[in-house]
Amino acid sequence: MNSTSRSTDREWWKEAVVYQIYPQSFNDSNGDGVGDIPGIIEKVDYLDALGVDVVWLNPVYESPMADNGYDIADYRSIHPEYGTVNDWERLLEELHDRDIRLIMDLVVNHTSDEHEWFQRSRRGDPEYEDYYYWREGDPEEPPNNWESFFGGPAWSWDDEREAWYLHLFDEKQPDLNWRNPDVRDDIFDMMTWWLDKGIDGFRMDVINLISKTEGLPDGETGTPTIGTEHFADGPRLGEYLDEMNERVLSNYDVMTVGEMAGGMTAEDAEPYVGEDGPLSMIIHFEHVHADVGEGGKWDVVELDLDELRSSLHDWQTVMAEDGWNCLYLDNHDQPRAVSRFGDDGEYREESAKMLATFLFTLQGTPFVFQGQEIGMTNTTFEDPEKVRDVESKNFLNAARDRGESFEDVRPLLEARSRDNARTPMQWDDSEYAGFTDGEPWIHVNDNYTEINVEAARADGDSIWQYYRELIDLREEREVFVYGEYELLLPDHDDVYAYRRTLDEEALLVVCNFFEGEPTVELPVEDANLLLGNYPDLPDEQNDEIELRPYEARIYER
Template sequence: MTERTWWKEAVVYQIYPKSFSDADGDGFGDLPGVIDRLDHLERLGVDCVWLNPVYQSPQRDNGYDVSDYRAIYPEFGTMDDWDRLLEELHARDIRLVMDMVPNHTSSDHEWFQRSRSEPDGEYGDYYIWRDGDPDEPPNNWESFFGGSAWEYDAEREAWYLHLYDVSQPDLNWRNPDVRDAMADTMNWWLEKGIDGFRLDVVNLLSKAEGLPDGDPSNDWTGSEHFVNGPRIFEYLDEIHENVFAGTDAVAIGEMPNLDLEHARRYTAPDGPLDLVFHFEHVGLDFGERGRWDVGDWDLLDLKETLDRWQGGLDWNSLFFENHDQPRSVSRFGDDERYRYESATALATILLTLRGTPFVYQGQEIGMTNGTFESLDDISDVDTVRNVRELIAAGAVADYESIRHVVEHRTRDNARTPMQWDDTAHAGFTDGEPWIPVNENYADINVASERERTPSVLSFYEALIDLRREREALVYGSYDIHRPDDEQLFVYTRTLDDDQVVVVINFSDSAATADLDALDAEASLLCGNYDDVAAEPNGPLELGPYEARLYGQSA
């Protein structure tokens, strides 16, 4: 029997505060803006908020470049604003998970400034430095954002490692003082009353001894030497013991290039983490050049991947969107002809598989990808640097020749402002937004979704309510049916004598389903089409992207 915990029963809502709601009119989302919108979250029915970084930061990577872990970036507000947010959330029985960035800091952080200026001082070994020829990096490792993962610092006259942006130097986790400092920081936030952490790229903390060259044929050169590195379990076990042990705080690890074998070890009963984010299913549409190419995928690929992880882990993190992923209805559905139907079909998968669902802001109203006419319109440092690298290498001629990939893939798709209503700038701000609002905001927004019947939003609310009412949708076993069907995604969730049958036509054409899994006495619990019979009567006739949930005795 699976141990019952709050984070298994929760539906988590992710807030990217820079783009959520702006209370002071400066065009930049803030904590008071989040507080102003909490009634929306309460009505939606979520149980927990995951808040993207709000720490002091120069914002070169939108807050994942932290310059002070114990201060709030002024554009977001003050620590008093943060305290009020926590209080308001807890008053609504909504928990708060903070985003922690343990692999790297900003180059503006005091630790790095002192490390570069005082090599023999207290912070000299806080980062990964290597001496050498200023024109020859220490190895061939690549940054995830493109180019070399090394930068030569003229002040220290040495190279430092940055697996992400040049302004994000990697911390040296071999140094026990670094590990203690991060544990102290996390405990400081837990003592303020938060309910856990999402740990950014946490499987990259350990780098191989000697920092050897990587295989250039890998999508991320060098990754075999820093993904799930040699001391990673030692470091994470230490975090667990010094931070999470003896609390009910949740530990969620974001883990690039994660395989199922390592995921099992990380989340085993004696493992250091409760949940992990893997990215296999959101890599199905990668092309021959990896993520900066668009490839073909089909439902069989998606079902096989999700089914393998459902069977391989006791508990999954369920998501299709986050601040680093494009909008799911544009990526996996049909954001034009069948936006409502495909968005709600995706919602059905998200909220009925076994695991903890994560809903990203705007996903609950079916927000879509945007358009970006030139590279100058892109704010995402990852996109800009990679596109420039591709152009410089001659892999693409110019921006226009890769624009279709950018508009499919860029993280800016997830970062356009939340669409609240059809007023100027979608009700996000009274000022000029830091990034343009999606042009379709007049039609797709919270206010119109509240008035529309049916709507993506009302379907999310109904599914979240149903998940709370039917424990089989939380703790029930998962069994897939018709795995080789190219249109239908069918599975059952079973707990004791209660069973929920999930039937989804995940295609843009009608489908017929004659299901052995469905009893004649089953009753319709929820569906995204109107005028469906309360009880099945022979084979099911399903419209494009139609989803139904039936309840029956096991």
């Protein structure tokens, strides 16, 4: 089997467990139905009890909320619904008092069309006219055939400037022109401002889209998003990131997580991470495409374990010498992992624990998205009025234009909509799951009376308790962090198994990804069973292991 060498460079962010907070849906302190920063402060002790080391805070900047805060109108102000700068400063202090670090979301591929830079650019202000991608021409004919990730053309006509502007996402999210050095100066000044306030790093939204091919040529047709080859991993991406590192990041001890859209591979990522790279790690999408068909996100197919294993094995291997992995299954842009890669019905607890085992035992830094630690599931949409996400609305509207009904596409929305991750955090079994005293901005998942934090913390065998055990083990045993990785059973249809070794310490991890009961042969006869997701674990082992549905085991030798 292929094995990897470990990086001996120790960093705090390699040893950390990251907890992602989507503020709009985490905890509402004032009853307006929207989560806020004071609400997060109320739950800081909860984060401390879970044992996490870092909070990644999704955008809390001033925004018209066309894309739930990823359309920023002012990088140095807090969105009024979330609170004030003083609230944010208190949150930072409360986290740091508990030795929990804070990384902020950096969204600099685009701004809101309500940002002052865009307002002045559309007016033709000489200082800002080249801050975005503008093209004159026929109002009926876009400058090229590029498509938005949210569907439809990537260009919109602006009547005030009488020109087209580029937006790879919503029309209210115009792309910044990074070729302009003044744009880079303003962005780097803003980043320095936040770092000087004491934050511990950035998660960088779609950072590999900031460089576009010179001349903005047409893209190849027949691809899920036309033009990707011209705006993902563009020709000056490395130059821009190196400049960012030299002018800003290298001056601080920070964690930098670059989200790389559009098919980034481990080999592509190598220049951007590691000792000489500008980033700590990369959020890639290869492994979460293991249940995506050729038609893209809304083409739902069964999980292909071979594809999942092949992708992650590649990243584990390539990142081993000089790099690091970001480990995730859930986040604000993905459906709930237990519904997607597990079984959110009969085997919800078992499969949620299996996925947690998998997440915490690969090489890299684990990211836990709010609610993942209690096994929150995808939601249901009884009617189209429940759909809140702009991408999902665009998909639904396009389907209707094709003559399809809401009921026709409802299964796809319930499988893929980003709303699945954005329903309110389920704290208890009271009205609205304890998230708010008012009417929540998005509906609460119906299963909150059974699946909630209060119930999970009271149950000694819950998913929450299992996460606590994994976090403790990772803190206690360096093999979880710095151990070498070796793939076992590379062709098994149902099981992903691997070994982690560090000096004399070794772990063997085996995860059954399906509801069958396969028997596998692995060298565990002289090993101790360290942790498993079934309560009635066998006392004695031989090399033939009979696995139950979604069973996971960690052996140590």
